Amino acid sequence: MTTEKAPIIEVRHLTVSYGIRPALLDVSVSIEPDQLVGVIGPNGSGKSTLIKVILGFVRPDVGEVFIAGQDVQKAKGRVAYVPQRGAVDWDFPIIVREVVMMGRYQRIPWHRSPSKEDRDAALEALAMVRMADFADRQIGQLSGGQQQRVFLARALAQGADILLLDEPFAGVDAATERAILEVLERAKAAGKTLVVVHHDLTTAAEYFDKLILLKQRLYAYGPPQAVLQEDLLSQVYEGRLRIFAGLMAKEGA
Amino acid sequence: MEFLVQAFWAPLTETYFQKALIGGCMVAVVAGVVGCLVVLRRMAFLGDALSHAMIAGVAGGYLVMKLLFGLEAHAPGMLLGSLLAAVLTVALIGLVARISRIKEDTAIGIMYTGVFALGVVVVSIFRGYIHIDLMHFILGDILGVADTDLWASAVVAALVLSILILFFRHFQLATFDPVMAASIGLPVLLLDYALTTCVSLVVVSAVSMVGVILVVGLLITPAATAYLLCDRLDKMMVLAALFGVTSVIGGLYLCVWLDSAGGGAVMLFCTMQFLVVLTVAPRYGLLARWLRLRRLVPQQVVEDILTTILRHKGEALLSVIRQYVQQPVNLPKALSQMEQEGLISASGGGYRLTEAGEKEALQVLRAHRLWETYLQSIGTPQEALHPTADRMEHIRADGTVEYLDEKLGHPARDPHGQKIPPREENENQT
Numbered sequence: 001m002t003t004e005k006a007p008i009i010e011v012r013h014l015t016v017s018y019g020i021r022p023a024l025l026d027v028s029v030s031i032e033p034d035q036l037v038g039v040i041g042p043n044g045s046g047k048s049t050l051i052k053v054i055l056g057f058v059r060p061d062v063g064e065v066f067i068a069g070q071d072v073q074k075a076k077g078r079v080a081y082v083p084q085r086g087a088v089d090w091d092f093p094i095i096v097r098e099v100v101m102m103g104r105y106q107r108i109p110w111h112r113s114p115s116k117e118d119r120d121a122a123l124e125a126l127a128m129v130r131m132a133d134f135a136d137r138q139i140g141q142l143s144g145g146q147q148q149r150v151f152l153a154r155a156l157a158q159g160a161d162i163l164l165l166d167e168p169f170a171g172v173d174a175a176t177e178r179a180i181l182e183v184l185e186r187a188k189a190a191g192k193t194l195v196v197v198h199h200d201l202t203t204a205a206e207y208f209d210k211l212i213l214l215k216q217r218l219y220a221y222g223p224p225q226a227v228l229q230e231d232l233l234s235q236v237y238e239g240r241l242r243i244f245a246g247l248m249a250k251e252g253a
Numbered sequence: 254m255e256f257l258v259q260a261f262w263a264p265l266t267e268t269y270f271q272k273a274l275i276g277g278c279m280v281a282v283v284a285g286v287v288g289c290l291v292v293l294r295r296m297a298f299l300g301d302a303l304s305h306a307m308i309a310g311v312a313g314g315y316l317v318m319k320l321l322f323g324l325e326a327h328a329p330g331m332l333l334g335s336l337l338a339a340v341l342t343v344a345l346i347g348l349v350a351r352i353s354r355i356k357e358d359t360a361i362g363i364m365y366t367g368v369f370a371l372g373v374v375v376v377s378i379f380r381g382y383i384h385i386d387l388m389h390f391i392l393g394d395i396l397g398v399a400d401t402d403l404w405a406s407a408v409v410a411a412l413v414l415s416i417l418i419l420f421f422r423h424f425q426l427a428t429f430d431p432v433m434a435a436s437i438g439l440p441v442l443l444l445d446y447a448l449t450t451c452v453s454l455v456v457v458s459a460v461s462m463v464g465v466i467l468v469v470g471l472l473i474t475p476a477a478t479a480y481l482l483c484d485r486l487d488k489m490m491v492l493a494a495l496f497g498v499t500s501v502i503g504g505l506y507l508c509v510w511l512d513s514a515g516g517g518a519v520m521l522f523c524t525m526q527f528l529v530v531l532t533v534a535p536r537y538g539l540l541a542r543w544l545r546l547r548r549l550v551p552q553q554v555v556e557d558i559l560t561t562i563l564r565h566k567g568e569a570l571l572s573v574i575r576q577y578v579q580q581p582v583n584l585p586k587a588l589s590q591m592e593q594e595g596l597i598s599a600s601g602g603g604y605r606l607t608e609a610g611e612k613e614a615l616q617v618l619r620a621h622r623l624w625e626t627y628l629q630s631i632g633t634p635q636e637a638l639h640p641t642a643d644r645m646e647h648i649r650a651d652g653t654v655e656y657l658d659e660k661l662g663h664p665a666r667d668p669h670g671q672k673i674p675p676r677e678e679n680e681n682q683t
Contacts, residue, residue, distance in 0.1 A: 052432065055432065055435070055436040056435065056436055057431075057432045057435045057436055076436065076437055076438030077436070077437045077438055079436060080436075081432065081433060081436060083430065083432060083433070087432075088430070089293070089429070092293060092428075092429050092486075093293075093480065093483050093484050093485055093486050093488075093489050094425075094429060094484070094485065094486060095484055095485060098425075098485065099429075102425075102426055102429075102430070102433065105422055105426055105437060105439075106437040106438065108422070110419065110420060110422075110423065111419070138484035158437075
């Protein structure tokens with residue numbers, strides 16, 4: 001692994017548990033800036049937990065997380081995130097414009113209303129994901145891909161260098177998946193670091209610069225061809241390996 | 254005329270009615286506003302728990318003030334007691350839900366009945382010392398509002414409304430997306446406690462008017478009514494406050510006209526209001542839903558009409574269309590809706606395809622002929638080709654037709670030797 005750049009996210013000996021069940025065990029990983037990183041692993045392997053720890057929402061039992069060299073609890077607002085679709089209340093009385101404005105909340109002091117500058121920034125972020133025409137829709141009236149893009153716009157409006165996305169490609173059609181990926185690559189080109197929880201191994205190699213293979217423990221971190229190895233995947237996915245036999249032949253691993 | 258004056262003006266001249274109106278409206282406004290957050294966070298049960306826990310607090314406050322300071326029915330003492338009991342109950346609920354496998358709704362059920370029972374037992378044991386009318390407590394007495402109650406409500410309303418308006422964005426974000434709220438450094442836990450305290454304050458100030466059982470209704474029903482009409486939180490709060498006020502006004506008149514219990518009349522009016530809105534709300538109401546479903550013309554019928562007209566050289570009489578569309582459907586309605594969508598236009602006794610309609614019809618025809626070709630290739634008997642394809646032609650979503658076209662090697666003609674229309678490029682692109 002080349003280490004010409006200082007890591008922007010550094011996770012050291014991270015252990016998190018819910019009750020007696022460990023979600024993450026002694027995970028250490030250093031993510032360099034300006035990359036599109038995929039997090040893969042079976043259901044319940046701690047992918048979302050890792051995201052929540054990097055966000056500072058879940059506190060680790062053991063271990064530390066540093067954002068650009070700063071402890072995560074002190075680096076509030078440096079990390080933006082796009083929630084899993086199932087985690088959002090789509091009936092909430094809120095319109096697209098307001099959701100994107102939330103990305104600006106950390107800059108607005110409590111005693112002041114959003115200024116014109118804030119409103120412009122929100123609209124600009126909406127335009128970047130090509131959702132400006134939907135600014136006054138209630139969020140439940142959008143299609144799955146449009147909903148995903150609104151939350152992406154919110155993360156962009158936040159202006160953070162690090163974007164965390166929890167399953168952005170779940171339940172959207174192929175055309176939308178490409179549209180979202182295009183926005184992610186533009187964000188990467190603009191100098192952002194993106195960490196994306198992903199469930200589809202067949203597209204993982206194509207989409208990401210690096211992959212994190214997780215199942216409570218960190219099994220691998222590196223370029224896709226190094227991570228998508230038969231012996232590694234068989235350890236993580238156990239009996240379900242047969243599905244991937246064809247895939248690995250295709251990757252030429 | 255005189256009757257109207259008697260019905261509407263006369264009560265307004267009575268002091269008890271004026272006090273009830275003022276106190277009720279203050280409580281209703283703040284309950285409606287804070288209720289919006291309670292509804293959106295699905296904490297409705299919490300309001301119930303808080304009001305029930307209060308009785309233990311009132312009894313405790315009464316006893317402490319009487320035994321320690323010799324003060325009889327000391328209102329601030331009882332108020333403080335009920336607040337303490339409310340906060341304690343919430344803390345207990347949170348504790349049980351966090352440290353055991355018991356889920357929150359069950360924990361709420363256990364704790365509020367437990368604390369309520371404690372209150373009832375204490376009140377009945379010390380009935381020699383405590384003069385609390387349990388019935389008053391349970392049903393409330395909006396027509397007997399005391400001046401101290403009015404002042405308490407005014408202070409509570411001002412305090413809670415100021416907090417909610419000043420920190421509106423914080424509460425909005427923490428309710429909508431607590432993970433993001435925490436990630437930008439909002440004190441999510443503190444906001445939770447602040448909201449719970451606000452709810453407790455509102456509940457405590459409202460119980461003396463509508464009673465323990467009905468107070469949760471005053472908290473959530475106006476908010477839920479507004480929820481059916483709004484797509485923005487700030488508007489929902491304003492509307493909920495308005496519905497709260499109308500409930501109090503309507504309920505109070507109902508109560509003097511029918512000579513009924515005050516709290517009951519207010520909540521009855523509030524519920525009726527909800528039912529009316531539930532029925533007629535323009536987007537989320539039952540009537541709107543029913544109309545939407547009724548207006549829906551099956552896509553299959555639309556497509557059948559289009560191909561029928563196309564096969565008759567772009568123009569067909571109603572009787573001809575009726576012959577080919579076999580589904581039991583209100584045909585004139587389907588036709589008029591298609592006219593509105595610009596697919597067909599009426600001409601003389603029949604219907605003609607518009608340009609858009611013809612495009613669409615050709616795509617259905619293309620699907621039909623490709624399906625015929627496919628059916629033949631898998632060995633379907635010649636006479637079954639057309640009727641089967643007639644049903645299959647409607648299956649053309651998600652690139653089905655293009656898939657067929659590719660699998661069949663882009664045929665130019667169908668089994669009957671008819672030309673297969675080309676693909677329309679920009680059709681159904683999103």
